[in-house]
Amino acid sequence: MADAVSARPRADVAGIAFATVLTIVIIFPLLVVCTWAFANVWRFPSVIPQQFGLRYWHDTLARADVWNALWISIRLSVTVTLLSAVICLPAAYAFARLDFPFRNVLFFSFLAAHAFPKFGLLVAIAAIFLQLHLIGTFWGVVLIQLVGTLLFMIWIPVSAFQAVDRRMEEAARDVGARPLRVFWSITLPQAGPTIAAAVLLSFVSTFYETEGAWLIGAPAISTTPVLMISFINNQPVIQYGAVLSMILWIPSLVALLFARRVIGSGAFARGFGA
Amino acid sequence: MAKLQISGVSKVFATTRAVDDITLSVGDGELVCLLGPSGSGKSTLLRMIGGFERPTEGSISIDGEEVMHLPPERRPTGMVFQSHALWSHMNVFGNIAFGLKLRRLPRAEIEEKVNEVLSLVGLSGFGARRPHQLSGGQQQRVALARSLVLRPKILLLDEPFASLDQHLRERLREEVRDIQQRVGITTLFVTHGQDEALSISDRIVVMRDGRVEQVDRPDMVYRQPRTPFVAGFIGTMNLIEGEVAAGRMKAGGMDVEVPIADGPAMLAVRPEFLSLARSEGPEGATAHRVVDYGTHLMVDIELADGTRLKAMTQPNAGWTAGDRLRLMPREIAVYRNGLVAHRATLSS
Numbered sequence: 001m002a003d004a005v006s007a008r009p010r011a012d013v014a015g016i017a018f019a020t021v022l023t024i025v026i027i028f029p030l031l032v033v034c035t036w037a038f039a040n041v042w043r044f045p046s047v048i049p050q051q052f053g054l055r056y057w058h059d060t061l062a063r064a065d066v067w068n069a070l071w072i073s074i075r076l077s078v079t080v081t082l083l084s085a086v087i088c089l090p091a092a093y094a095f096a097r098l099d100f101p102f103r104n105v106l107f108f109s110f111l112a113a114h115a116f117p118k119f120g121l122l123v124a125i126a127a128i129f130l131q132l133h134l135i136g137t138f139w140g141v142v143l144i145q146l147v148g149t150l151l152f153m154i155w156i157p158v159s160a161f162q163a164v165d166r167r168m169e170e171a172a173r174d175v176g177a178r179p180l181r182v183f184w185s186i187t188l189p190q191a192g193p194t195i196a197a198a199v200l201l202s203f204v205s206t207f208y209e210t211e212g213a214w215l216i217g218a219p220a221i222s223t224t225p226v227l228m229i230s231f232i233n234n235q236p237v238i239q240y241g242a243v244l245s246m247i248l249w250i251p252s253l254v255a256l257l258f259a260r261r262v263i264g265s266g267a268f269a270r271g272f273g274a
Numbered sequence: 275m276a277k278l279q280i281s282g283v284s285k286v287f288a289t290t291r292a293v294d295d296i297t298l299s300v301g302d303g304e305l306v307c308l309l310g311p312s313g314s315g316k317s318t319l320l321r322m323i324g325g326f327e328r329p330t331e332g333s334i335s336i337d338g339e340e341v342m343h344l345p346p347e348r349r350p351t352g353m354v355f356q357s358h359a360l361w362s363h364m365n366v367f368g369n370i371a372f373g374l375k376l377r378r379l380p381r382a383e384i385e386e387k388v389n390e391v392l393s394l395v396g397l398s399g400f401g402a403r404r405p406h407q408l409s410g411g412q413q414q415r416v417a418l419a420r421s422l423v424l425r426p427k428i429l430l431l432d433e434p435f436a437s438l439d440q441h442l443r444e445r446l447r448e449e450v451r452d453i454q455q456r457v458g459i460t461t462l463f464v465t466h467g468q469d470e471a472l473s474i475s476d477r478i479v480v481m482r483d484g485r486v487e488q489v490d491r492p493d494m495v496y497r498q499p500r501t502p503f504v505a506g507f508i509g510t511m512n513l514i515e516g517e518v519a520a521g522r523m524k525a526g527g528m529d530v531e532v533p534i535a536d537g538p539a540m541l542a543v544r545p546e547f548l549s550l551a552r553s554e555g556p557e558g559a560t561a562h563r564v565v566d567y568g569t570h571l572m573v574d575i576e577l578a579d580g581t582r583l584k585a586m587t588q589p590n591a592g593w594t595a596g597d598r599l600r601l602m603p604r605e606i607a608v609y610r611n612g613l614v615a616h617r618a619t620l621s622s
Contacts, residue, residue: 151331161470165359165391166361167355168359168360170324170353170355171353171355171359171360172361173325174346174347174352174421175373176347176377178375181376182481185372186361189361192363
């Protein structure tokens with residue numbers, strides 16, 4: 001006789017423990033930063049702040065350099081992401097669909113920027129930019145940050161374009177669509193979620209990039225993350241850095257929420273390979 | 275209604291000759307099946323007609339007009355793919371209407387045409403559904419509707435039912451045949467299923483290694499295969515190597531009159547044309563296995579040299595495994611040098 005089967009699934013104790021640890025590891029530092037941002041007074045050995053308030057928010061937001069840095073960061077991120085999409089998406093399509101000499105060598109060359117210590121590469125580029133009078137300019141920082149997006153904006157869209165069923169494109173041509181129309185109406189929507197993931201990664205990574213922005217942009221171009229580092233290094237008050245950190249979360253949070261709403265969570269997750 | 279003319283068409287991929295010098299005419303409203311095993315070049319030929327592959331040599335014309343220089347979007351053909359190739363980001367209406375929108379038809383006319391073709395394929399009211407909300411059979415009907423709505427001169431079907439289960443496949447092929455006859459569209463249908471080809475086509479083109487082995491009506495391809503390959507590929511055929519000597523051929527325990535020159539040949543007998551009788555002698559054939567299909571018995575016969583043959587008999591014939599048998603062919607074909615050399619109906 002068959003054993004009775006329990007209807008209630010067994011609790012995955014190890015899984016729950018792992019998820020809890022992971023949550024603590026991710027959430028705890030965020031909570032600490034968040035608490036610092038809203039702490040008017042927090043002295044050792046108190047576990048929680050002696051006084052909560054928005055004093056440091058007022059102080060931080062009253063500074064012109066913060067608003068200036070935020071504006072520069074947004075402009076930089078949007079410009080770099082758009083430029084990267086314009087340059088990289090056609091290139092990614094070519095890598096995915098065309099066969100040409102040195103294709104593989106070129107394709108792997110986009111890994112180079114991430115395969116070696118980045119700072120060395122940046123210093124070498126900075127030397128070239130110095131001769132081109134791009135140091136301390138907006139476009140100098142745009143160019144250096146473009147290098148950082150190549151990996152996302154080439155490699156991820158290439159896999160997206162490769163995953164589009166060629167028969168779908170052929171079916172579109174069969175009913176009368178020219179190649180450009182096929183790309184716009186069939187290929188792009190099919191690869192859309194994955195490309196959107198790449199664009200988002202590109203935007204967020206540009207927004208938080210510090211090394212290139214500091215080396216090429218300073219002192220004239222100060223992005224928000226660069227300003228945050230200078231706050232943390234130069235200000236004895238932790239709250240300034242904490243407030244700026246929280247401000248830095250907002251664009252990526254908005255971008256993520258926007259992407260989820262526009263693309264749909266399922267499709268977006270598939271874009272990241274889920 | 276349109277005529278398709280393929281003349282001396284070949285296609286070479288690197289060093290492989292996928293299609294080799296094919297000439298074929300397809301008449302107005304005719305349904306022709308391209309039948310052959312995988313790699314026989316049938317899909318490549320279809321793709322060349324649709325404009326997705328460029329022939330290495332030869333010409334293709336529709337209604338007397340050369341179409342070789344035209345890209346797929348300008349050819350008067352409609353293709354239905356094996357994988358359906360429906361656009362998952364559009365609903366059924368969007369999939370079917372896409373080609374009409376490209377032609378800038380008024381919205382009301384587009385709606386009318388889409389509804390009309392949805393009704394034709396039995397999917398009225400499915401316009402708002404997404405492809406993933408449809409069964410495999412429904413998806414294939416949408417793919418068919420997407421092609422038919424543009425009223426192409428030539429309909430190209432590339433193994434459209436290969437991904438469907440047997441039952442659905444049988445039902446859909448009948449439906450496709452009905453639709454094709456109602457619309458009267460000239461159709462080329464690629465398949466590797468002989469049942470499919472035999473059941474719906476006006477003519478069958480049997481292909482092998484990029485070449486045409488035989489072009490004929492389904493009954494003729496079955497009853498009078500021109501080559502041993504066609505004989506073996508369509509239905510079940512007993513093919514036995516032997517020698518012709520003095521006008522007779524002894525092969526597989528059979529001795530038949532064959533009025534051709536002496537030399538090696540191949541004897542071909544369909545299982546339904548192989549009669550069995552009990553044999554008392556030690557030589558001959560043995561019933562190795564008997565399978566009762568209800569409508570008939572299929573007797574798997576083992577000859578003394580290990581050769582296996584099949585015979586189809588009445589269900590009440592009473593054969594059992596181990597019976598000693600005498601084989602009496604009623605209809606034979608003899609092949610030599612890859613072509614039929616002699617056919618005969620024998621008196622029992």
